[in-house]
Every structure is written in C-alpha cells, then in structure tokens.
Amino acid sequence: MQRLGGLEAEVMNELWATDEPLSVHDLVDRLSARKQFAYTTILTVVTHLHEKGWVTREKKSRAYFYSPSRSREEATSQALRALLDSSTDPSAVLLHFAKTVSDHEYDALQRGWSSRRSEQ
Incomplete structure (x- = not known):
C-alpha cells in the first residue's frame, strides 16, 4: 500500500x-x-x-x-510494518518501541500475542 x-x-x-x-x-x-x-x-x-x-x-x-478499503487501524499497522521492513535492524526498532508503550498498549500487545499463539 x-x-x-x-x-x-x-x-x-x-x-x-x-x-x-x-x-x-x-x-x-x-x-x-x-x-x-x-x-x-x-x-x-x-x-x-x-x-x-x-x-x-x-x-x-x-x-x-x-x-x-481498510480501517484506520489496519492502515496504521501496515505503515508500521513498512517501517520495520525498511529498517536494517527491525529487532532493535521493536526493542526501542517496546520501551515506550503505555500499560494499556502493553496489555493490547499481550492479547495480540496470546491470540496469535492460540491460532498456531
């Protein structure tokens, strides 16, 4: 996109x-x-x-x-994915990002991670 x-x-x-x-x-x-x-x-x-x-x-x-064609949240997620894909070290970007998340965002990430694991 x-x-x-x-x-x-x-x-x-x-x-x-x-x-x-x-x-x-x-x-x-x-x-x-x-x-x-x-x-x-x-x-x-x-x-x-x-x-x-x-x-x-x-x-x-x-x-x-x-x-x-997609929600604002889906479009934002795709933009974040594109940023990670364009990085030479996406793991480092994620680690820096993780340090900035609020408690509410952390809880949302945990829910997303849990649902991803249950789908596998």
Missing part, C-alpha cells in the same frame, strides 16, 4: 469518520470547513486513492460513492 499525501490523508480521515460511503460532493462539503476545494481536485484525489487501493467505490446513479 502506497503512502498518502496531505490532501489524500484529509480525505481518508473524512472517510474513516463515517460509516456511510461518501460522494465527491459529500467530501467537498465536509472538507470546506477547513478550506475550499474544487470538485475536480477532490475527484482527482479519490481517483488516485482508488488506484492506490486505499478506497473502494460503488456507482449509484451517476456518481461514485467511496469507502475506505
């Missing part, structure tokens, strides 16, 4: 913020609270997001409606 540009990230944040698929008009309206964007600009952005695999689209009448 390719990384997101600034406006792409803003569009994805809007898509993640709702359970309903959004049209380009919906996205322009939602983004207008921060800045005015041309319809064609947002159309280009969601087209690129679709090509990159970040969104799915469904045609209803004459418009496409867009939904995230």
Whole structure:
C-alpha cells in the first residue's frame, strides 16, 4: 500500500469518520470547513486513492460513492510494518518501541500475542 499525501490523508480521515460511503460532493462539503476545494481536485484525489487501493467505490446513479478499503487501524499497522521492513535492524526498532508503550498498549500487545499463539 502506497503512502498518502496531505490532501489524500484529509480525505481518508473524512472517510474513516463515517460509516456511510461518501460522494465527491459529500467530501467537498465536509472538507470546506477547513478550506475550499474544487470538485475536480477532490475527484482527482479519490481517483488516485482508488488506484492506490486505499478506497473502494460503488456507482449509484451517476456518481461514485467511496469507502475506505481498510480501517484506520489496519492502515496504521501496515505503515508500521513498512517501517520495520525498511529498517536494517527491525529487532532493535521493536526493542526501542517496546520501551515506550503505555500499560494499556502493553496489555493490547499481550492479547495480540496470546491470540496469535492460540491460532498456531
């Protein structure tokens, strides 16, 4: 999965913020609270997001409606995986990261590790 540009990230944040698929008009309206964007600009952005695999689209009448292809959490996990894969020493990165986790995050990691072991 390719990384997101600034406006792409803003569009994805809007898509993640709702359970309903959004049209380009919906996205322009939602983004207008921060800045005015041309319809064609947002159309280009969601087209690129679709090509990159970040969104799915469904045609209803004459418009496409867009939904995230994965949750924010799944996308973040994939970004972390890409960072580890790009490191020359992923074990060292993980060890440094482990020193920074909160108790809540530590508990979540333990639950994930336990469920992984039970699946094997």
